[in-house]
Amino acid sequence: MRAAPGTSYDAWTTVADGATVTIVCQTEGTAVTGTYGTSTVWDMLSNGGFVSDAYVNTGSDGYVENACAYVGSPARANPRGANAAISWAFARLGSASYENLCLAFTAQAYGWSYSGWNTAEIGGDWIQANGYLHTSGIPPRGALVWYHNSAGTGHVAISLGEGKVIGTSVNGGVGVASYTAHVSYRGWSVAQYPVAG
Structure with a gap:
């Protein structure tokens, strides 16, 4: 499980294979090939972390939950997004x-x-x-x-x-x-x- 929707972001915990998870929203991220094919969709789970949808059996290759809402850009750009x-x-x-x-x-x-x-x-x-x-x-x-x-x-x-x-x-x-x-x-x-x- 990663802090954000991509393989370059901090991996801070794991979810056991076969565990039931709660998806609260979904968004686009880096492409990952996993158990259920290749996907750019990432699922935010109820603990605040993200897992690639390629590892989650949702019964769909697309979105099954609302898109994650992001805040707008500040007037003065920050060094990190x-x-x-x-x-x-x-x-x-x-x-x-x-x-x-x-x-x-x-x-x-x-x-x-x-x-x-x-x-x-x-x-x-x-x-x-x-x-x-x-x-x-x-x-x-x-x-x-x-x-x-x-x-x-x-x-x-x-x-x-x-x-x-x-x-x-x-x-x-x-x-x-x-x-x-x-x-x-x-x-x-x-x-x-x-x-x-």
Whole structure:
């Protein structure tokens, strides 16, 4: 199972041959030849990872689930795209090195050395003040998901799509959780870092 729909992305876990899986959405990726032929379709499973449809018996060579929704492009391009950023994040799954550094984690995932903001609360305020914050709908894949917190420093994670995020502070480390797991949800935005470097 990979962090994104392609063979170049981080492989972070496996699924046993013959296991039953839940496909939440599908998208195009690199071509893979597997048990059920050759396919460019990749299936996102309920844990947030992707597996080539060439290994999944869906009874069809085409889509059997909705297409995965991706966030739009930011005004200032990031060094890494959404799938590469998510793969970078999955490579750090379980790490406690980023505790209390959620903003740095997301900025580095997108390829920046630093975010340019002191806290996720400041970043979220800028996102909101500049009209980037969406408060309805499930955050699409690659979106930044913003939260308030009791410390006043805020929190931010990266959306995997389909209601899941990857970020810091999930059981003490980098992990996958529901986007509503943090109680003070603000909304989501494109991965916009206007003053990052």
